[in-house]
Amino acid sequence: MAYTNKPKPDDRSDNVEKLQCMIHNTIENMEAAEESLEFTDSEEQRQQIKAKNERRRDSLDSLRSEVKDEARGEQNQ
Incomplete structure (x- = not known):
């Protein structure tokens, strides 16, 4: 049986547009999480929210770096 499936071209x-959308969504999620801190009495939940937002900040740094790389790649083409 012959293999007839071909990968989609890259x-x-x-990519820059998609990454910027991801950055926007991440920032919105961080803001919503910060607002939710006002309504929780659980210290454990507060710590979880803060930890998650810290991970989001790290992700934002990576996403922004990737946007720069992609934009440079587009300019070189």
């Missing part, structure tokens, strides 16, 4: 034309 289309990176909209």
